Amino acid sequence: EAGVAQSPRYKIIEKRQSVAFWCNPISGHATLYWYQQILGQGPKLLIQFQNNGVVDDSQLPKDRFSAERLKGVDSTLKIQPAKLEDSAVYLCASSLDRAQGAREQYFGPGTRLTVT
Amino acid sequence: GNSVTQMEGPVTLSEEAFLTINCTYTATGYPSLFWYVQYPGEGLQLLLKATKADDKGSNKGFEATYRKETTSFHLEKGSVQVSDSAVYFCALTDNQGGKLIFGQGTELSVKP
Numbered sequence: 001e002a003g004v005a006q007s008p009r010y011k012i013i014e015k016r017q018s019v020a021f022w023c024n025p026i027s028g029h030a031t032l033y034w035y036q037q038i039l040g041q042g043p044k045l046l047i048q049f050q051n052n053g054v055v056d057d058s059q060l061p062k063d064r065f066s067a068e069r070l071k072g073v074d075s076t077l078k079i080q081p082a083k084l085e086d087s088a089v090y091l092c093a094s095s096l097d098r099a100q101g102a103r104e105q106y107f108g109p110g111t112r113l114t115v116t
Numbered sequence: 117g118n119s120v121t122q123m124e125g126p127v128t129l130s131e132e133a134f135l136t137i138n139c140t141y142t143a144t145g146y147p148s149l150f151w152y153v154q155y156p157g158e159g160l161q162l163l164l165k166a167t168k169a170d171d172k173g174s175n176k177g178f179e180a181t182y183r184k185e186t187t188s189f190h191l192e193k194g195s196v197q198v199s200d201s202a203v204y205f206c207a208l209t210d211n212q213g214g215k216l217i218f219g220q221g222t223e224l225s226v227k228p
Contacts, residue, residue: 043218
């Protein structure tokens with residue numbers, strides 16, 4: 001079974017530029033999560049989707065961050081414009097459904113973003 | 117709100133030493149508790165979990181027991197190996213299928 005796929009793995013941009021990250025969850029997984037992991041900290045949830053609907057985006061900085069999951073499968077996270085403090089690893093995770101998500105989430109390798 | 121606190125690292129041990137990484141939590145209700153591990157250059161992997169009080173999660177020689185009376189979920193291993201060098205994260209969910217809430221992580225370095 002293929003795992004959670006993310007691309008790109010690394011990205012370097014200048015502040016005020018835009019960037020997008022892509023995530024393809026495990027086949028059949030209805031719930032998708034985006035986490036932000038700043039160096040030296042634990043991951044923090046940015047947004048959670050159930051199929052193509054948003055369940056929780058309370059910690060998403062909506063003035064610059066956006067995310068979509070139009071067909072309920074893969075997802076894109078965008079930052080526009082980027083700030084220096086957005087430098088982090090962006091992790092995508094998925095679970096079969098919300099109930100399984102309470103027991104186990106499967107993580108992708110992450111995208112490391114550096115904003116200069 | 118819900119939160120997780122881990123002992124700070126880095127922790128440096130010699131091979132075959134005993135490992136304890138402390139984790140305490142604050143939560144309403146009855147959360148599920150997890151330990152995730154992140155090896156260098158890799159993504160997060162679930163190491164073990166416990167879903168109710170007094171449950172013991174175990175995997176690869178690691179163990180942790182869900183202690184509701186002390187709100188703790190300490191990670192232990194009797195004899196660490198160099199290959200255990202990684203960052204370990206304690207986490208919880210609220211059992212509503214929502215977000216994982218992580219501690220800040222503890223870096224473990226095991227020397228031969």
